[in-house]
Amino acid sequence: MTLIISLIAFACSLDKSAYHSLLSTPARQTGVLSCAVILCLLWQIKAGILPQLNIHILGITAVSLTLGLRMGTLSVTLAALLHGVFNTLSLYEFANFWLFSALLPCYLSYFLFLLCYTYLPRHFFVYIFVCAFIFAGTVGCLKILSSAMFFYFEGLYTWPQLADNYLHFSIIMWFPEAMLNGMAMTLLITYKPHWVKTFYDKDYLDK
Numbered sequence: 001m002t003l004i005i006s007l008i009a010f011a012c013s014l015d016k017s018a019y020h021s022l023l024s025t026p027a028r029q030t031g032v033l034s035c036a037v038i039l040c041l042l043w044q045i046k047a048g049i050l051p052q053l054n055i056h057i058l059g060i061t062a063v064s065l066t067l068g069l070r071m072g073t074l075s076v077t078l079a080a081l082l083h084g085v086f087n088t089l090s091l092y093e094f095a096n097f098w099l100f101s102a103l104l105p106c107y108l109s110y111f112l113f114l115l116c117y118t119y120l121p122r123h124f125f126v127y128i129f130v131c132a133f134i135f136a137g138t139v140g141c142l143k144i145l146s147s148a149m150f151f152y153f154e155g156l157y158t159w160p161q162l163a164d165n166y167l168h169f170s171i172i173m174w175f176p177e178a179m180l181n182g183m184a185m186t187l188l189i190t191y192k193p194h195w196v197k198t199f200y201d202k203d204y205l206d207k
Contacts, residue, residue: 002092002095002096002098002099002100002150003091003092003095003098005099006095006098006099006103009073009099009103009104009107010073010077010103013069013070013073013074014070015070018070018071022071022074028071031066031067031071031195032067032071032074032075032078033075033078035063035066035067035072035075035079036075036076036078036079036082037079037082038059039058039059039060039063039075039076039079040079040082040083040086042056042057042059043056043058043079043083043101044083044086045057048166049165049166050157050161050162050165050166052093052096052097052151052156053147053148053151053157053162053165053166055144055166055169055173057140057173057176057177057180058101058105058136058139058140058143058177059177059180059181059184060072060076060102060105060106060109060139061105061109061131061132061135061136061139061177061181062132062136062180062181062184062185062188063075063076063106064076064105064106064109064110064113065109065110065113065131065132065185065196065197065198065199066185066188066195066196066197066198067197068110068197068198069106069107069110071197072106072109072110073103073106073107076102076103076105076106077098077102077103079102080094080097080098080101080102083097084097084098096147096150100143100146100147100150101143101147104142104143104146105139105140105142105143108139108142109135109136109139112131112135112138112139113131113135113198116130116131116135117131117198117203122200122203122204123204124189124204124205127185127189127199127204128182128185128186128189129182131185131198132181132182132184132185132186133178133179133181133182134178136177136178136180136181136182137173137174137175137177137178138174139177140170140173140174140177140178141170141171141173141174144166144167144169144170144173145167145170147166148162148166148167189204
């Protein structure tokens with residue numbers, strides 16, 4: 001089930017013009033691959049008590065803000081593939097990881113960015129503190145919650161097991177997730193704003 005949902009979610013992100021631009025622009029290829037490698041390395045730093053329910057910093061909000069939804073989805077997929085190879089995940093384990101630790105956070109991050117862009121003032125500090133900082137921590141917590149609910153309804157773990165050994169980590173991980181993504185985006189839009197696809201000078205700086 002999770003594999004089918006993941007394939008559909010990835011297929012929805014495909015766009016002919018975006019991939020044509022990627023193939024014809026070496027700098028974009030470098031950006032997508034670099035983000036994938038960084039994420040894969042970041043995900044190796046993990047901890048956990050229950051199998052398949054590891055705790056680690058995602059870093060995906062920064063990637064989705066930098067690359068946009070389509071290239072961000074491709075980058076996190078490549079990172080998930082690398083993670084699956086390095087950790088010898090089964091197909092079932094990979095499908096779960098791809099969906100809950102890669103695709104879902106990427107879609108959530110971009111959706112929250114769109115909400116912020118539409119309804120909040122388009123200001124430099126709003127972008128940093130809301131889109132990059134607050135939303136990153138929120139996405140990390142939602143990832144933990146969605147994974148717990150999935151494994152609960154699958155019958156693999158009881159709710160007390162999940163509450164005692166997994167869910168409470170969402171409180172602990174909120175700040176590190178928010179801080180890492182917020183710092184990464186602050187550095188990028190300070191020194192390399194043209195690398196960040198969702199940061200528009202006319203909206204965030206010219207005003």
